[in-house]
Amino acid sequence: MMKRFTVCAMAVLLGLSAVAQSVAPAFALPDINGATHSLSHYIGKIVVLEWTNYDCPFVRKFYETGTMQAMQEEYTAKNVVWLSICSSAPGKQGNLSLDEWKLRVKANGSKATAVLLDESGRVGHAYRASNTPHIFVVDKDGNLAYQGSVDDQRTADPKTAGKGRNYLDEALYALLAGNPVPTPMTKPYGCSVKY
Template identity: 30%
Template sequence: MLLETKTCDFDWPAPEFDLATPAGVRHSRDGVIGEKGMLVAFICNHCPYVVAVIDRLAEDMNALEAMGIGCVCIMSNDYRDYPADAPEKMTVFAQTHGLQAPYLVDENQSVGRAYGAVCTPDFFGFDADGGLQYRGRLDDVGMRGDAGARVPELVNAMRQIAETGQGPRDQTPSMGCSIKWS
């Protein structure tokens, strides 16, 4: 089911999380947030919307990390019903696409629910104090556009947040497949 993210609830505080990668390495909200902010991306392996943007997302996350913005990906889908999203496949997916940010398993889906994630991909951009400043899309390309001339809306917004503490007031919602709740 195709969904769009909700509008940005500016300054909403980032919920805490303590999740592990498929290899068991734990990451928390306070350990991920960087000096200039934090990006939390809800993704999965099988969603065609994620598959279409994952290489650009991995590249953009590397750029954000270089700016002092901590990045993390969280997989909240019920992988028992959607085995393509199983933890062992998450590792292969991340390696295949050069995803260097931690890719965490939300085993009981509590983090996805706490954040109000609705689809994959769903992006939450926070300022250095953990206040929400961005709830938009990755870029203006979508699934089938020409990425050569793209406007990197997420990177631009996070750069603005890093510099001013405030996100852009005009944000285009992300769209994708619904989170697969158990």
């Protein structure tokens, strides 16, 4: 029985290690100002991919409390690239016109490097982004180092923002220090991506 448990535990750890070492899918997407951002342009930098939908209460939890913007500001100041991505399809919640996007980004005080639009859902599907927010961290070599939730507070209650264990913060802190990410994968939570 113990031997079987050990073998299963090793398989899980090897699976997590494989996730951490998988190459991040390449993409090129326009931002809300019309510039195109390609993941390949950021080789040599740590990149955060934050799937977002400003109308999702789980996303609002982080933005209305300033928690997401504080992380964006802290890590972009450390040369981390932060790309917020919206994969909401036309006519679905979270899909906005360019003018609406510009107003909402300004109103939210986003400190992301750029907000990218993925209306076709092609990039979201390539990453298997399932929730908003769903976070992916790409290391300097272009490998996925972390994917999952921002934290362990699986609720939309704003009182929980900035509380508990912050997996994203842990991942970025480790990578900036040249260390392996302690928890390379967690289960994301939030609204479903509106493909």
